[in-house]
Amino acid sequence: MTAEALRARVAPLDVERIRKDFPVLEQEVHGKPLVYLDSAATSQKPRAVIDAIARYYLEDNANVHRGVHLLSERATHAYEAAREKVRRFIHAAHAHEIVFVRGTTEAINLVAQTYGRTRVRPGDENLITVMEHHSNIVPWQMLCEEKGATLRVAPMDDDGQLILDELERLIGPRTKLVALGHVSNALGTIHPVRRIVEMAHRRKVPVLLDGAQAVPHLAVDVQALGCDFYAFSGHKLFGPTGIGVLYGRSELLEEMPPWQGGGDMISSVTFEKTTYNKLPYKFEAGTPDIAGAIGLGAAIDYVSRLGLEAIAAHEHELLVHATEALRQLPGLRLVGTAKEKASVLSFLFGDVHPHDIGTILDREGIAVRTGHHCAQPLMQRLGVAATARASLAFYNRREDVDALVAGLHKVREVFG
Numbered sequence: 122m123t124a125e126a127l128r129a130r131v132a133p134l135d136v137e138r139i140r141k142d143f144p145v146l147e148q149e150v151h152g153k154p155l156v157y158l159d160s161a162a163t164s165q166k167p168r169a170v171i172d173a174i175a176r177y178y179l180e181d182n183a184n185v186h187r188g189v190h191l192l193s194e195r196a197t198h199a200y201e202a203a204r205e206k207v208r209r210f211i212h213a214a215h216a217h218e219i220v221f222v223r224g225t226t227e228a229i230n231l232v233a234q235t236y237g238r239t240r241v242r243p244g245d246e247n248l249i250t251v252m253e254h255h256s257n258i259v260p261w262q263m264l265c266e267e268k269g270a271t272l273r274v275a276p277m278d279d280d281g282q283l284i285l286d287e288l289e290r291l292i293g294p295r296t297k298l299v300a301l302g303h304v305s306n307a308l309g310t311i312h313p314v315r316r317i318v319e320m321a322h323r324r325k326v327p328v329l330l331d332g333a334q335a336v337p338h339l340a341v342d343v344q345a346l347g348c349d350f351y352a353f354s355g356h357k358l359f360g361p362t363g364i365g366v367l368y369g370r371s372e373l374l375e376e377m378p379p380w381q382g383g384g385d386m387i388s389s390v391t392f393e394k395t396t397y398n399k400l401p402y403k404f405e406a407g408t409p410d411i412a413g414a415i416g417l418g419a420a421i422d423y424v425s426r427l428g429l430e431a432i433a434a435h436e437h438e439l440l441v442h443a444t445e446a447l448r449q450l451p452g453l454r455l456v457g458t459a460k461e462k463a464s465v466l467s468f469l470f471g472d473v474h475p476h477d478i479g480t481i482l483d484r485e486g487i488a489v490r491t492g493h494h495c496a497q498p499l500m501q502r503l504g505v506a507a508t509a510r511a512s513l514a515f516y517n518r519r520e521d522v523d524a525l526v527a528g529l530h531k532v533r534e535v536f537g
């Protein structure tokens with residue numbers, strides 16, 4: 122569905138009311154109202170999330186899956202209810218396909234260290250793309266080094282779109298896994314992941330999708346996408362830090378050995394032999410981030426109440442406005458101009474170093490990210506050392522974009 126069709130279908134968000142749910146947005150920074158345009162790095166948290174975490178610690182705090190006492194039962198119930206919320210949110214077939222981890226990084230490392238280590242042999246290949254975040258590069262590089270395998274990299278065009286023919290050609294008889302982002306953190310490109318999954322599956326190659334930048338913006342249905350693994354972080358989805366999700370198809374998770382050993386991941390232990398717990402506990406060694414999971418569940422409730430269609434429509438409107446406004450600024454170059462984009466705007470501004478752009482904007486109360494965005498190989502492909510990046514969420518308004526443009530005029534005044 123096009124963004125225009127979406128907008129026609131859903132009621133617009135009441136952003137002023139929504140902003141009242143985010144206490145952190147109410148403050149001033151350097152004497153100016155905060156304009157938070159760094160949600161791709163981490164999103165702000167609604168009061169409902171903060172309250173859910175506080176309530177857990179105030180009323181229910183106990184360890185999960187262990188005690189017979191009431192508090193432990195309540196904590197276990199809340200933790201497992203959060204897993205069910207995640208299952209519904211990404212439309213996984215089973216709750217046991219949802220593994221709680223620390224974040225996207227840990228989810229990808231888990232797959233590399235279990236699935237990867239048992240499947241990849243010398244001479245094999247893993248395929249990623251040039252747009253990956255370091256967390257979807259380095260774990261595969263480490264695996265390939267250990268196994269004598271090769272990391273292949275699918276290229277992109279100058280707009281920041283994957284060149285699908287070339288990507289398809291790189292999936293060969295030795296490819297063991299394709300791993301790519303759903304949405305690029307540095308450029309905002311939304312990749313045609315369903316088509317890519319089909320390409321890989323035709324050759325019987327499983328696909329891992331890094332959904333860190335997708336879940337805050339798009340409705341994700343892992344069964345419709347057909348992917349084998351899907352990873353995301355709670356803190357980019359308006360939930361707390363320290364919690365994330367690895368979704369894996371049951372058949373694959375069943376076959377994979379555990380990663381970390383310890384409490385909860387076992388079924389029985391003797392000094393001679395340990396047998397492992399069933400899914401998903403086999404992959405959740407030790408006391409998990411119970412409060413984090415509960416907070417993530419509350420974030421999912423919050424986002425679901427707003428509706429991802431309404432969020433996508435609002436953000437698309439903001440993206441169009443921001444793109445037009447930034448293009449009016451002489452000397453400003455947008456980096457990442459794909460047809461399908463989430464609300465992320467990377468840019469360069471004349472000769473001004475992105476770090477200086479970020480510093481001057483900060484003095485105006487405007488928070489943007491500057492640097493390589495944990496995507497150094499992408500920066501090399503683009504021929505730049507760094508960019509400035511404004512990333513928008515549903516709590517942003519047109520005024521925030523206009524403040525960014527005014528801030529950039531200040532940057533130009535300072536740097537002539």
Ligand SMILES: Cc1ncc(COP(=O)(O)O)c(C=O)c1O
Binds near residue numbers: 304
């Ligand atoms: C596309 C993408 N993948 C992975 C990550 C890593 O996420 P985390 O640091 O929460 O593990 C990020 C974080 O910026 C990201 O944007």
